[in-house]
Amino acid sequence: MRVVVLQGDTVLDSVTGLPIQLSPEPSAVTIGSFDGLHVGHRKIVGSMIGHARELGLRSVVVTFEPHPRIVLEGSDGCPVRLLTTFDEKISQFGSMPIDLLFVVRFDRQFASKSSEAFIREVLVKMLGARHVTVGYDHGFGKRRSGNEETLHTLGAECGFSVDVVGEVIVAGSPVSSTRIRGLLEAAKIRDANECLGAPYAISGMVVEGDKLGRAIGFPTVNLALPDRCKMVPAHGVYAASVEIDGREYSAMMNIGRRPTISADGEVRVEAHIIGFSGDLYGRFLIVRMLDFIREERRFASIDELRAQLELDKKEAGFCKK
DSSP states (O other): OEEEEEETTEEEETTTOOBOOOOOOOEEEEEOOOTTOOHHHHHHHHHHHHHHHHHTOEEEEEEEESOHHHHHSOOSSOSSOBSSOHHHHHHHHHTSOOSEEEEEEOOHHHHTSOHHHIIIIIIIIITOEEEEEEETTOOBSGGGOBOHHHHHHHHHHHTOEEEEEOOOEETTEEOOHHHHHHHHHTTOHHHHHHHHTSOEEEEEEEEOOOOHHHHTTOOOEEEEOSOTTBOOOOSEEEEEEEEETTEEEEEEEEEEOOTTTOOSOOOEEEEEETTOOSOOTTOEEEEEEEEEEEOOOOOSSHHHHHHHHHHHHHHHHHOOO
């Protein structure tokens, strides 16, 4: 999968950052933020790939970075909690048979582009769209004014066909990124994973902590998250898995302030990797969350905490993907 970035009117190679000439060869295209790349998104992308194969076209995913809401709502906070960071999204798309990932560097100038201009200038002129696949609720262009009707009208004029993919129902309700965020906030990891079609992942660099976990017999890796807007599930203890050097380990993950052993109040994301010993500082790890074990709480003593952690470890070790 080739990855390129559209910045202003210039297409850049994602690795070198240098301008490139991108050929507008006949393509099947889909468009979206694809936060989480959940089962609904996968149905859309899969449909696009199917049309590309059937029609002999290049398969192209158009996505946006940063998430449009972060730009449009213009606050210093996080108007949207991301289910996937940019690197996580690229990694997930990379596991699919996609020829080109076309990343639009989203800013206010791009946001002012009309839906018609987006179709003509980007989809047709830059990418050579011959078929466009979108979700049933997809809106694009200035103020999300573009819709299914816009695509059909301009498709007839510009020479591309249109496919609109319907909603995906899981457990009686439509799947959406908003629904998944709500499940994660409620610590309903198994339900969130069902909607995602894969375990929810948190990735980050292993950084040095205060080594209090090691002191009580439960050494942990502390993760520094690469994006401040990354969605972190409810505080508590979770069963998880971690892959290190090609081997998968069960893990006990803690998200929270560690009220029994720390008074600084800082929220930490850390994992005790069962059966692993070694130095992971500076390594980039992906922790996949499998199930919720218990809420975070303060214990009366370190001994009481240690006893509970032994129970948590046993339960985490039994959980599988």
